[in-house]
Amino acid sequence: MARGKKIIEIRPKIDxxxxxxxxxxxKELLKTDALISHRVSNxxxxxxxxxxxxxxxSLGDDVTDETMFYDDYSFTEGNIAADVYxxxxxxxxKKSAANFYIENYNYTPxxxxxxxxxxNERHSxxx
Numbered sequence: 001m002a003r004g005k006k007i008i009e010i011r012p013k014i015d016x017x018x019x020x021x022x023x024x025x026x027k028e029l030l031k032t033d034a035l036i037s038h039r040v041s042n043x044x045x046x047x048x049x050x051x052x053x054x055x056x057x058s059l060g061d062d063v064t065d066e067t068m069f070y071d072d073y074s075f076t077e078g079n080i081a082a083d084v085y086x087x088x089x090x091x092x093x094k095k096s097a098a099n100f101y102i103e104n105y106n107y108t109p110x111x112x113x114x115x116x117x118x119x120n121e122r123h124s125x126x127x
Contacts, residue, residue, distance in 0.1 A: 004064040019067030026056065026073055030080055051081040057115065058098075059108060061091035069097035087115060
């Protein structure tokens, strides 16, 4: 059992949390080609172009959300290899493993729009 901001999370006696769930969902979606990946050009030396590249964005305001911010989501399983890059954002200024924070939920749409604008700009300059 884990206590959160306005919740009590009852967990099974297995290593399972929001981070585990995110990793599981990412792997399953990649197996079904549900996630569309963009293989970056070889000019980007920070990215391994032989792998599927995925961007995972996690937002949360509760201590139970922290497991989404800690996990490494990159993996190789069978013939699927993925580099999963993360943007982790906590809602409200507090101690967190997230690398960004926004003041409250009202800023969530702006945060997402800014990320999309950066990605669109980067994509248009690579073509």
